[in-house]
Amino acid sequence: DAGITQSPRYKITETGRQVTLMCHQTWSHSYMFWYRQDLGHGLRLIYYSAAADITDKGEVPDGYVVSRSKTENFPLTLESATRSQTSVYFCASRSESKGETQYFGPGTRLLVL
Amino acid sequence: QQQVKQSPQSLIVQKGGISIINCAYENTAFDYFPWYQQFPGKGPALLIAIRPDVSEKKEGRFTISFNKSAKQFSLHIMDSQPGDSATYFCAASRSNYQLIWGAGTKLIIKP
Numbered sequence: 001d002a003g004i005t006q007s008p009r010y011k012i013t014e015t016g017r018q019v020t021l022m023c024h025q026t027w028s029h030s031y032m033f034w035y036r037q038d039l040g041h042g043l044r045l046i047y048y049s050a051a052a053d054i055t056d057k058g059e060v061p062d063g064y065v066v067s068r069s070k071t072e073n074f075p076l077t078l079e080s081a082t083r084s085q086t087s088v089y090f091c092a093s094r095s096e097s098k099g100e101t102q103y104f105g106p107g108t109r110l111l112v113l
Numbered sequence: 114q115q116q117v118k119q120s121p122q123s124l125i126v127q128k129g130g131i132s133i134i135n136c137a138y139e140n141t142a143f144d145y146f147p148w149y150q151q152f153p154g155k156g157p158a159l160l161i162a163i164r165p166d167v168s169e170k171k172e173g174r175f176t177i178s179f180n181k182s183a184k185q186f187s188l189h190i191m192d193s194q195p196g197d198s199a200t201y202f203c204a205a206s207r208s209n210y211q212l213i214w215g216a217g218t219k220l221i222i223k224p
Binding site: 033040041042043044045048058090092100101102103104105106107 | 119122145147154155156157158159162202206211212214215216217
């Protein structure tokens, strides 16, 4: 039972480059979320998805793009990376019918130079 | 109205002591209040959660106390152990909607 996985775990990129962070869950959960975690800010929601082909903005969506063509995958793309997007990114998923617990992946640590 | 304010930002407790972390909210429509625990290098994981129809929920050494009139809830860790050292997040949500997160508390338990 793999659960929820993220790749890559670590990424170094340069300002202006496009970066895609991958998230895959094996539970067929309806909801998926992308958060960024920065010191002093806790977890801030970037985008979320209620089902395949349904996505919506969270608190800090600017500079990010998401897609969800399949229930199990929810990639996050930084179209033109900026230094302010250096952060730890967490993907999470939640069942629509089995409670409100969000299950988190191990995170991707992104450094934008 | 959407904010959840968490305090303290960091906390050092002696082994065997009681750790207390507090959260306050404004939106009275919130109906689900979880606490998540995060170890270094890992994603957060649900620790314990409460709904506003009860004032306290206990699971082992972890207790949530909920004060609806004051719009506050807190996490108590009894007999704190070095293995409890982690970052703790409170959160709140309304009717199955997205979670609103506190800023986190870094807890260190001194042996």
